[in-house]
Amino acid sequence: MVTMNRNKVVIVGTGQVGATAAFAIVTHGLCNELVLIDHFAAKATGESHDLDDGSEFQDRHVKVRTGDYADCRDADIVVVTVGRKPPANSTRLAELGFTVGLVGDVVDHVMASGFDGVIVMVSNPVDVMAWYAWKRSGLPRAQVLGTGTALDTSRLKTIIGEETGLDPRNVGGFVMGEHGDSQFAAWSTVSLGGKPFAKFLADNQSRFASVSTAEIERKTRMRGNEIVAAKGGTNFGIASTVAGIVQTILWDERRIVPVSTLLDGEYGEHDVFLGVPTELRANGANEIVELELTEEEHAKLHHSAELVRSYCEGLL
């Protein structure tokens, strides 16, 4: 049974992503207790002390400490960010060989503790790793999810905001599929101020003549790579995304977020984790929203599914 105290989060991997996600969780005051675990125990201890040192100036005190896998037993959520900083000019799928052993080891330790909460996978390639963690943990489908295309969807909205000069939060819709190069903007779902995005552009041609959906989609796909090239990794965008997912689950907000979740017949796909709009509740990933995609979008989702499945083959 999913635990009901709803106040304890564990982060495994306190590198750039894990430490920044911890900061986002602390600044939003999302839980009572945040436990950090890293292969290098001193790193986790340093981060936990540094985070706790700001407690006087936080809105709510989140008790941050270093711990071990026994701490997962009564945790509501375990966030997995083990891996390495993404190499420049590479793909997320190319990280599989490096990450899979680490994630397998982490999942075994987490499950050995008696954990029965929700695993939020961040490590890349995130769709493959979420599927692998689901299979390896034996947890119900709802209790294992990846960050999926939640970050890419936020990036799409940010870039539309940049191109139009409007607040990104005016934008609705989703990037779907793999959190990787085969992702796609499901333009048939994208709206601005309640209008389909294409209609919004057409109705405001003089103002937005230079705005191109193809260019927005290209920038969205490339955004992570460009940040990695510029600063050696990404951390703030994914940390906000992790905090948003953690909040939605811990607080049972029932937001619909394009996390990576198991497709079991939805969109005609089976046995694959992909980023699709999913209702998040206290027990994790629930109903998938099956959107009316165009034929072209459906083909792109299928392409992502085939690609991700091919990387899952032989992992178990």
Ligand SMILES: NC(=O)C1=CN([C@@H]2O[C@H](COP(=O)(O)OP(=O)(O)OC[C@H]3O[C@@H](n4cnc5c(N)ncnc54)[C@H](O)[C@@H]3O)[C@@H](O)[C@H]2O)C=CC1
């Ligand atoms: N899903 C997404 O949207 C995103 C995923 N990522 C992924 O997050 C992962 C981490 O990236 P960074 O934090 O930049 O790397 P990093 O190198 O800064 O940190 C990785 C941390 O994992 C720790 N670690 C490695 N093996 C471990 C194990 N077995 N047990 C406990 N800790 C272990 C390391 O000691 C290190 O502190 C990568 O796979 C990266 O591709 C990064 C950004 C966005």
Ligand SMILES: CC(=O)C(=O)O
């Ligand atoms: C590194 C990565 O997966 C991202 O920032 O999208």
